[in-house]
Amino acid sequence: MALLLGGCAGTRLERAPSTPPPFTGAWVFEPARSDDVVKLVKDAQPIPKKPRVTSDDDLISADGRGSANRGGGMGGGRGGRSGSPDDRASSSSQSYEPLPAAYGKLKPSDFIKAFVMPADRLEIRLSNDQIVLQQDSRVRTLLAGDEQPYSVSDRYGSRAVTAGFSGQKLMVLSQDKQRLSVQESFEINSQGLLETIKFEARGLKSITAHFWYRRAKAEDQVIPNEGPPQPGAR
Numbered sequence: 001m002a003l004l005l006g007g008c009a010g011t012r013l014e015r016a017p018s019t020p021p022p023f024t025g026a027w028v029f030e031p032a033r034s035d036d037v038v039k040l041v042k043d044a045q046p047i048p049k050k051p052r053v054t055s056d057d058d059l060i061s062a063d064g065r066g067s068a069n070r071g072g073g074m075g076g077g078r079g080g081r082s083g084s085p086d087d088r089a090s091s092s093s094q095s096y097e098p099l100p101a102a103y104g105k106l107k108p109s110d111f112i113k114a115f116v117m118p119a120d121r122l123e124i125r126l127s128n129d130q131i132v133l134q135q136d137s138r139v140r141t142l143l144a145g146d147e148q149p150y151s152v153s154d155r156y157g158s159r160a161v162t163a164g165f166s167g168q169k170l171m172v173l174s175q176d177k178q179r180l181s182v183q184e185s186f187e188i189n190s191q192g193l194l195e196t197i198k199f200e201a202r203g204l205k206s207i208t209a210h211f212w213y214r215r216a217k218a219e220d221q222v223i224p225n226e227g228p229p230q231p232g233a234r
Contacts, residue, residue, distance in 0.1 A: 044112050046101065101201075103201070149162040157180065
């Protein structure tokens, strides 16, 4: 997992592509052409824990004096702990506390949705080195090609965020050491704008989501948001 989550750590993002694609403008989500986000969230639910295998040495006899392997068995043992001191020391040194799951106290489904849910309406504004992404009511202002990532801390944890261009793709990378890695990319082709999200988090199954957008038309009415913004981490 540590190697997996480190996959995008060395990605260098540029301030601008050689030929800037026409990202700037408003885009409308096309669910019929995109991946089923409900299925994606379901597929990424926590990885089941493997049942602990109980060895004979873990069994305790009814009289409380231990199993045959702990003494009094056919081998004529004198009781006490089995195994050499070196074996016991090695076993003890391998005991450690694993890192907690990335979603912490949140419901796993809520945590996943915060990073992979597509926006109904996406607006992109590029100006000099500045990238502004508005996904529904959530707005992110990023500095393209900045070698010093900025830190984000919220209910979804703490992570470092960088943005910029890789070839003709606009990319945003979010990473929390060995617990979380989210790679967003935006690219334009003859079919429209494609957003690809690669989500990897400790304790959850990795997923890759593909969401298509078409350029907004004059008749695409913007419905004002009368409540607080939807929770999200991207």
